[in-house]
Amino acid sequence: MNYLVIKCGGSVMERLPQSFYKNIVELHQGGQWQPIIVHGGGPLISSLLTKLGVETSFVNGLRVTTKEVLDVVEMVLSGSVNKKIVENLQKVGGNAYGISGVDGELIQAKPASNAEKLGFVGEVINVKTELIDQILVQKQIPVISPVGIGPKGQKFNINGDVAASAVAQALGAKLCFISDIPGxxxxxxxxxxxxHELSHSQAEELIEKEVITGGMIPKVRAAIDGLTHNVEQVVILNGMETNSIGQFLEGKNIGTKMIADKEIHHV
Structure with missing residues (x-):
């Protein structure tokens, strides 16, 4: 199968045009590609935490997750956002199946290396790809919420970019990060x-110079991690542009393509 993992960021979700979802459905129905959506939901989580009077903070673009924050994260991601994407795909004639990383232990996780600062933030240790394949066999588009589960049943908040990269690595897929910027x-x-092209070392240099900041840091690091672990191609695309995913798959010069250092051509 030609797998294509599409990561939709929470900051762009509310504004993605209907044509974006239609393009994904058309790709799926075309049969050449098997799209899998992994989503975030950061702004909605922040908004609900504010309404509930729960403090929230970030370390290098990752949300510090207490038990209280984790409950809200799961409610927003696996409930509200996940089902909204399923609905958007169904509205344009698609078949979609929403699932959390907790369901069937789809995304198995352990505490992040700096858990003392981040709380219940997890690192992915395994993705049960057979569950994804079972959804695809039913001719459904999997829509995955990035909440992981540990060996003792502890749930973890997984950064959406990290989760998308892990799913792409497990499937040997191409990986698209959807944003509201051209790259x-x-x-x-x-x-x-x-x-339009950025190597591992160039990206790290831009992080050091603070050209790449905030939430873009985990996105870029997840892209780099994917490239070193079985992901064929990674691109950051503007979801507002007409058929940006299709253009990428056709080999057009669109967005920012992340490439391994040894492949660098020009920037």
């Missing part, structure tokens, strides 16, 4: 330049 860019003397 990774820098501004110099009032001119915006988009990087």
């Amino acid at each position: 990774i860019y820098c501004e110099k003397d009032g001119v915006t330049k988009t990087f």
Whole structure:
């Protein structure tokens, strides 16, 4: 199977046009690609935490997750956001199946290496790809919420970009990060330049120089991690652009393609 993992960020979800979902459904129905959606939901989580009066903070773009925050994370991601994406796909004639990483132990996780700072934030140790294949065999588009489960039943908040990279690694898939920007860019003397290709070392340099900041850091690091573990291609695309995923699959110069250092051509 030609797997395509599509990560939809929480910051862009509310504004994605109907045509975006239609493109995914058309890809699925075309039979050449098997799209799998992994989603985030950061702004909605932050909004609900504020309403509930629960404090929230971030370390290098990752949300510090207490037990109280984790309950809200799961409610927003696995409940509200997951079902909204399923509904959006069904509205344009698609068949979609929403599932959490907790269901059937789809995403198995352990505490993150800096758990003392981050709380219940997890690192993915295994993805049960057979569950994804079972959904695909039923001609459904899997829509995955990034909440993981530990060996003793402890749930973990998994950064959506990290979860998408882990799913892509397990499947040997191409990986698309959907954003509301044309890719990774820098501004110099009032001119915006988009990087159409970016190597591992170039990306790390841009993080060091603080050109890449905040929530883009885990996205870029997840892309790099994917490239070193079985992911064929990684791209950061603007979901607002018409058929950006299709253009990427056709080999067009769109978004920012992350490549291994040894493959670098030009930037």
